[in-house]
Amino acid sequence: MIRLGYRWLKRIQKNPPITILDIFLEKVQKHPEKPLILFQEEVYSYRDIDRWSSQVARVLQSHVGMKEGETVAVFLKNVPAYIWVFMGMEKIGCTMACINYNIRSKSLLHVLSSCEAKVVLTTPDFQAVIEDVLPTLNHEGVRVFYLSDDSPTAGVEALLGRIKSSSAEPLPVSFRAHITSKSTSLYIFTSGTTGLPKAAIITHSKVLQAINIFRLCGVHSNDIIYIPLPLYHGAALSGVVSCIDIGATFVLPPKFSVTKYWDDCRKYHVTVVQYIGEIMRYVCNAPKKDNDHKHSVRIAVGNGLRGEVWKEFLNRFGPIHFYEMYGATEGNAGFVNYTGKVGAVGRTNFFHKKLINFELIQYDIEKDEPVRDKKGCEPGLLVTKITKNAPFEGYAGDLQKTEKKILRDVLKKGDCYFNSGDLLMQDREGFIYFQDRVGDTFRWKGENVATTEVETTLAGVSFIQEVNVYGVPVPGHEGKIGMAAMRLKEGLPFDGKKLYDHAKDYLPNYAIPRFIRIREALEITGTFKQCKGHLVKEGFDPAIINDPLYFLDDSEKCYVPMTQEIFSSITEKKLKL
Incomplete structure (x- = not known):
């Protein structure tokens, strides 16, 4: 950690600073024909991505008119274009906003507005989504382009033909002359603790910190890394830039598939897998096969893995070394469990405490606030000290929400700490364990769900007077699943079909x-x-709740009355959620 920290400091202190683009171009020079991305039957070398990125950079600058410092929003599925667009924007000093392709209508307009995106790059896969918001985008001066040969939407230009015919020659450094280590490289959206998604500012300095993940875990340039996470996810992009830094190759599936997981790992001779806990639970729940042990995977890097799933994974698939991590997209510190202690997210000691300045302070969950006393702090809520080398950059265009994540005068007057919003526990051996999230967010299917966003959406249904959304734990599942308590408008009945249709239209699954x-x-x-x-x-549980309860039944496309039979099917894991 000390060595990598020193390397990071040297890079950002240079004038101009070293960026992920410089590291990428260095690898292009070193091994141009080495595969960087394996995507289905396609292979993209370091040189291929370099050429594509130069072509898209020229089109964005000369045809679209993007200027250094402006933002392009990327609304794409997992495709190689994500990476060459990223590198292309780095070449002209633009910022890439990574938009979750599950969001719709108001949420989509909000995130585009919050990061002040000038342009949206997407594909005809999202034609209906784009056409729904296009009048508003046109009114606000946001232009949309499809990365395709043809456009099915009036007023949306297809850019791929122009990109293919443009020059692939290197772009002059003058196109990104004003970039510093504090310039914004990416916006990655996080639900945070309240409200609509927030645009976490990821500076070039922070990207250079993220590239150390695989080096810390013993991954080397000969490894083939499997990244099944969506590329709008901070963890996935950390994996990509970390892969580039060590000069390795990564496999990019279009999306996570439990049935193809081990087949992909065998097909591409994968040696390192990146995960979130939910992925590993799905893999463990898949039917057992005779060849479960037949693979080349030696390392797994990720976060959110529950202890019992971890043990089951090792028993079933063999001695893979797990590097379980903890960190927040917008956070200024994190942990790595380098010892492989099952269930832990890291381990602290005297030296670690000197490198990462953190405290676990007592937290009142009912009041949703830290507890302060004369001694200062007690174990519980993770807070990390904000310093010059561990800054908190905050959220684009939202000073109020940025300020809300900062705790002042924690241990002594004048200090500042980043409020992680997470409860952690430390045992006597110094191992650290994730406990739960606090505030108005819960995690389901590997995604953060902001309850206030869901409440605002559901409040638009005609028969709902008030609604309170929260997450409840479900046996055998990671995180918490969404539940809504609601008061109906006087004289209006509950309509399960109407609510189902509204939720499906306006919320991600x-x-x-x-x-x-x-x-x-x-x-x-x-x-x-x-x-x-x-x-x-x-x-x-309908046995202990007297209020009317309903369950979302996808087969009926309706919320149906909750029965003891449905409850038992869920708790016995017979009914899939």
């Missing part, structure tokens, strides 16, 4: 509440915040 609880009144705190604690504890 992972954010749609699976359970509905009808209440006569919704409790609030003295500061008018929705009370969630006791609702979370009561869960969705």
Whole structure:
């Protein structure tokens, strides 16, 4: 860590600073024909990505009119274009906003506005989504382009033909002359603790910190890395830039598929896999096969892996070394469990504490705030000190939400700490364990769900007076699943079909509440915040809840009355969620 930290400091202190683009171009010179991306039956070498990125950079600059410092939003699935667009924007000093392709309508308009995107690059796969918001984008001066040969949408130009015919010669450094280590390289969107998605500012300096992940885990240039996470995800992009830094090759599946997981690993001779806990649970739940042990995977790098899934994975698939990590997209510090202790996200000691300045402070979940006393702090909520070398860059265009993540005067007057919003625990041996999230966010299907965003969306249904959204734990599943307690408008009945249609139209699948609880009144705190604690504890068991309960039944395309039979099927893992 000390060696990598020193290397990072040297790079960002240069004038101009070393960026991920410089590292990429260095690898292009070193081994131009080496594969960088393996995508289905296609192979893209370092030189291929370099040439494509130069071509798209020229088109964005000369035809589209992008200038250094401006933002291009990328609304794409997992395709190689994601990487050459990223490198292309680096070549002309533009910022790439990585948009979650599951979001729709108001949420999509919000994220594009928050990062001040001038242009959206997408494909005809999202024709309906784009056409839904296109009038508003046109009004706001945001232009949309398809990375395809033809456009099915009036007013949206297809750029791929122009890109293919443009020059692939290197671009002059003068095109990115004003880039510093503090310039924004990426916007990665996080649900955070409240409201609509927030654009976390990822500077060039922070990208250079992210590239150390695989080096810390013993990954080398001969490895083939499997990255099945969506590329709008901070972890996936960290994996990509880390792969570039060590000069390795990565496999990019179009999306995660449990049935193709090990087949892909064998086909491409994968030696390192990147994961989130939910992926490993799916893999463990797949039917057992005789060849489960037949693969080349030696290392797994990721986060959110539950202890029991970890043990089951090792028993079933063999001695793979897991490097479980902890970190937040916008955070200023993290942990790596380099010892492989099952369930831990890291380990601290005297030297580690000197390198990463963090505290675990007592937290009042009911009041949703840290507890302060004369001693200062108690274990619980992870906070990390904000310093020159560990800054918190905050969120684009949202000073209020940036300030909300900063705790001041924690240990002594004048200090500043980043509030992670996560509860962690440390044992006597110094191992650190993730416990839970606090505030108005829960995690499901590997995604953060902001309850206030879901509440705002559901409030648009005609028969709902008030709604309170929260996550409830489900046996055998990672994270928490969405549940909504609601008060109906006087005289109006609950309409399960209407609510189902509205939720499907306006929310990504992972954010749609699976359970509905009808209440006569919704409790609030003295500061008018929705009370969630006791609702979370009561869960969705019809045997202990007297209120009417409903369950989202995809086969019926409707919310249906919750029965003890449905409850048993879920708890016994017979019914898939």
